[in-house]
Amino acid sequence: MAQLLRRIKELLGHIPLLAYLLGFLAATSVEIAAGRMFGLLIGLGGAPAFFGVTASFSRLNLDSGLVGFLLSIPSLLHYVVLALVYDVVIYGLPTLIVAGVLAKPIRWLVSALPEWLTGLIHTVTLFLSLWIWGSLVGYRLLVVMYIGVNIIMTTSLNLINGYMGEFSCGHAGFMAVGAYVSSLLTVWLFTQDDVFGAPALSAGWSIILFPLILIVGGIAAAIIGLLVAFPSFKTRGDYLAIVTISVNFIIKSAIENIEFIGGPRGFMGMKGVLKTMASVINIPWLLIWTFIGVLITLAVIYNFVSSTKGKGVVAIREDEIAAELMSVNTRHTKVLAFTISSFFAGVAGGLFGHVVGYINPSTFTIFKSTESLVMVYLGGMGSLTGSVLSASILTVAMEALRPLEVWKKVLIWLMLILLMMFRREGIMGGKEITDFISLERLGLRRSAKEVKGYAPAAD
Amino acid sequence: MTLAFFFQQLLNAVQLGSIYALIALGYTLVYGVLLLINFAHGDIFMVGAFVGYFVATFLVGQGVGWPWGFILTLLFSMIFTAMLGVGIERVAYRPLRTAPRLSVVVTALGVGLLLEHVSLGALGASRRNLPPLLPETWKQPVEISILGENLSFTWLKVLIIVISILLMIILQVIVRRTKAGMAMRAISYDKFAVPLMGVPIDRIISLTFILGSSLAAAAGVMYATQYPVIEPYMGLLVGWQAFIAAVVGGIGDIRGAMVGGFILGFVQIFVVALGQFPALSFLSSTYRDLVAYALLLIILVVRPTGIFGVARRQKV
Numbered sequence: 001m002a003q004l005l006r007r008i009k010e011l012l013g014h015i016p017l018l019a020y021l022l023g024f025l026a027a028t029s030v031e032i033a034a035g036r037m038f039g040l041l042i043g044l045g046g047a048p049a050f051f052g053v054t055a056s057f058s059r060l061n062l063d064s065g066l067v068g069f070l071l072s073i074p075s076l077l078h079y080v081v082l083a084l085v086y087d088v089v090i091y092g093l094p095t096l097i098v099a100g101v102l103a104k105p106i107r108w109l110v111s112a113l114p115e116w117l118t119g120l121i122h123t124v125t126l127f128l129s130l131w132i133w134g135s136l137v138g139y140r141l142l143v144v145m146y147i148g149v150n151i152i153m154t155t156s157l158n159l160i161n162g163y164m165g166e167f168s169c170g171h172a173g174f175m176a177v178g179a180y181v182s183s184l185l186t187v188w189l190f191t192q193d194d195v196f197g198a199p200a201l202s203a204g205w206s207i208i209l210f211p212l213i214l215i216v217g218g219i220a221a222a223i224i225g226l227l228v229a230f231p232s233f234k235t236r237g238d239y240l241a242i243v244t245i246s247v248n249f250i251i252k253s254a255i256e257n258i259e260f261i262g263g264p265r266g267f268m269g270m271k272g273v274l275k276t277m278a279s280v281i282n283i284p285w286l287l288i289w290t291f292i293g294v295l296i297t298l299a300v301i302y303n304f305v306s307s308t309k310g311k312g313v314v315a316i317r318e319d320e321i322a323a324e325l326m327s328v329n330t331r332h333t334k335v336l337a338f339t340i341s342s343f344f345a346g347v348a349g350g351l352f353g354h355v356v357g358y359i360n361p362s363t364f365t366i367f368k369s370t371e372s373l374v375m376v377y378l379g380g381m382g383s384l385t386g387s388v389l390s391a392s393i394l395t396v397a398m399e400a401l402r403p404l405e406v407w408k409k410v411l412i413w414l415m416l417i418l419l420m421m422f423r424r425e426g427i428m429g430g431k432e433i434t435d436f437i438s439l440e441r442l443g444l445r446r447s448a449k450e451v452k453g454y455a456p457a458a459d
Numbered sequence: 460m461t462l463a464f465f466f467q468q469l470l471n472a473v474q475l476g477s478i479y480a481l482i483a484l485g486y487t488l489v490y491g492v493l494l495l496i497n498f499a500h501g502d503i504f505m506v507g508a509f510v511g512y513f514v515a516t517f518l519v520g521q522g523v524g525w526p527w528g529f530i531l532t533l534l535f536s537m538i539f540t541a542m543l544g545v546g547i548e549r550v551a552y553r554p555l556r557t558a559p560r561l562s563v564v565v566t567a568l569g570v571g572l573l574l575e576h577v578s579l580g581a582l583g584a585s586r587r588n589l590p591p592l593l594p595e596t597w598k599q600p601v602e603i604s605i606l607g608e609n610l611s612f613t614w615l616k617v618l619i620i621v622i623s624i625l626l627m628i629i630l631q632v633i634v635r636r637t638k639a640g641m642a643m644r645a646i647s648y649d650k651f652a653v654p655l656m657g658v659p660i661d662r663i664i665s666l667t668f669i670l671g672s673s674l675a676a677a678a679g680v681m682y683a684t685q686y687p688v689i690e691p692y693m694g695l696l697v698g699w700q701a702f703i704a705a706v707v708g709g710i711g712d713i714r715g716a717m718v719g720g721f722i723l724g725f726v727q728i729f730v731v732a733l734g735q736f737p738a739l740s741f742l743s744s745t746y747r748d749l750v751a752y753a754l755l756l757i758i759l760v761v762r763p764t765g766i767f768g769v770a771r772r773q774k775v
Binding site: 165167169227230231234238239241242243245246247249250253254257366367370373377405406407409410413414416417420421424 | 495496551560561563566568569570572577580695702703706748749753760
């Protein structure tokens with residue numbers, strides 16, 4: 001048995017990532033062709049929206065007391081089994097078959113192509129599979145974009161809380177700034193709106209300016225982020241937590257007091273922006289920019305923490321005074337880290353505003369900030385892949401638990417407490433996925449012997 | 460500003476400040492002993508108000524009125540909430556006593572949010588009113604004439620101020636005059652040496668949570684008699700203000716919590732009061748929280764240890 005498992009592991013581990021991605025694309029086309037039929041056949045009533053994960057909890061009966069709840073559990077299990085069958089037949093088998101067939105050619109391809117090109121191919125394939133898979137059900141795209149926004153939030157918060165070891169608890173405040181600034185700009189520039197009147201620019205500009213506006217939102221958030229960076233020179237730990245929380249409250253309260261942008265009623269009109277963009281070229285712009293946003297965030301933060309300056313960030317976490325003595329300019333490093341972090345929170349906010357289409361100051365409370373905290377700690381402090389993983393898992397989990405309403409939040413906070421008690425280091429424990437599976441094995445990098453003219457250094 | 464108006468606002472400020480001070484004391488006591496910001500404390504205040512609501516509803520239903528109804532409500536709420544506070548410390552904070560401080564702070568935050576959403580799930584978001592425990596006339600303004608000015612006040616406000624000050628005196632006596640209080644002060648002075656002197660540190664920490672939580676419960680009941688809003692988010696709204704008060708006064712210092720509470724009460728009441736003058740009409744009541752948080756930020760930047768706090772030197 002153990003032999004068999006090891007054999008399977010070896011076989012699966014030998015398949016490069018790209019083959020899996022192409023396999024998933026193939027599975028998506030299987031779903032397009034037969035998903036609905038198969039879903040009806042096994043009694044799911046059509047293709048499940050999100051692998052059957054998000055719909056399963058709605059089987060629970062929450063309205064008629066404990067007995068009704070307990071009686072509805074078998075129907076939940078029944079649904080889960082059916083969804084599993086669906087997932088295996090429609091996604092699992094086609095993915096594995098195609099990946100197995102393509103494994104060899106792709107290994108060869110990866111060793112033949114330059115690394116930047118393989119990287120590009122991976123990225124494009126990933127995007128295509130998300131897009132095609134997502135377009136089948138509108139809800140999927142929404143969840144995928146939520147995941148993207150949360151990944152940006154989590155990784156940027158991880159820079160402060162994980163790598164730098166400070167305790168920032170007001171990340172949603174920066175998100176709010178980014179969301180409001182970019183949403184106001186896009187609505188003013190590109191749509192007919194009650195507040196701003198006719199669009200200020202022609203529709204064609206929207207495509208070019210949209211990413212720039214997201215950046216402007218990020219910059220606005222970064223400027224507010226400086227507000228937090230300066231008190232952090234003097235205060236650490238608990239006190240910094242207070243500062244960040246009060247910044248979060250202040251931002252929310254300030255937005256509520258500005259009548260012009262809707263005050264506590266919130267601000268909307270971002271759906272119109274998306275329509276304007278789609279009217280020029282009809283592709284899912286928001287998905288594209290969320291995807292690119294995630295990639296850029298990951299790249300920037302990964303490169304930052306790997307740089308000399310970024311090593312200073314980790315040094316501050318380990319011992320601030322020792323870091324100062326070892327010629328780390330702690331003030332400069334802190335300002336930089338806070339600015340980068342709040343910048344990306346602002347970008348995430350801008351994307352969030354356009355994904356949801358409606359923003360409201362009470363969205364960006366300490367609850368939102370703490371949600372991001374949970375994601376950081378679940379994934380593991382100082383692990384980017386951990387953040388990506390936990391942001392994805394928790395976002396889907398929150399969608400799945402939606403029928404539980406308030407109790408969904410209870411479960412999340414309970415998880416945070418249990419996490420702190422039993423596994424403080426999170427899923428990844430400060431490690432990256434590449435510490436377990438090498439890039440060569442994933443087929444993202446040519447192995448040393450395949451690189452021409454490479455000679456291992458003599459010890 | 461007429462004298463009568465000033466006097467009225469002063470009374471409002473002292474009353475709000477004394478409620479803030481009571482809650483702030485809970486933050487400060489725990490911080491003094493455990494060096495932990497108990498983010499769940501605001502929600503303990505909320506639970507106190509809810510327990511008070513249920514006890515009061517029961518008692519009024521049984522026909523128990525003033526004064527026993529009020530006293531029993533206060534007592535029951537304080538006892539139950541003290542048990543909750545001790546329970547939270549046992550279950551959530553004690554296992555983490557040797558863990559990095561950040562984890563405990565995160566846990567505290569999580570416990571607070573958990574309390575909030577459990578009560579939201581179990582009790583719903585609707586606002587509740589405390590049933591009438593006091594004679595209705597206590598809420599009516601009473602006018603007295605001093606120095607030719609008609610000053611008006613309500614007995615309820617006076618009652619809240621008197622009870623708060625009484626509780627603060629009791630706390631002072633416990634902390635200053637009893638052995639347990641001495642142990643508490645000693646632990647906040649040196650956490651490592653004191654257990655070696657035979658002080659039962661766990662029991663003292665439990666006592667700290669009992670004191671802090673029961674003060675919060677008293678504040679909750681009194682807040683609910685004055686303002687008719689008992690809802691799951693009141694811990695977030697009022698508790699955080701009290702927390703600011705604790706930080707402004709210097710968290711960890713008992714005098715600081717009291718002074719901070721009154722300062723915050725004054726600032727908030729007078730921001731709203733000044734807004735009633737035409738020249739300052741831009742100061743609407745929605746600026747109340749904004750001003751409070753701005754005050755907090757200024758204090759933290761200028762003097763992070765608060766008014767009474769002493770900076771802890773970090774040894775290299």
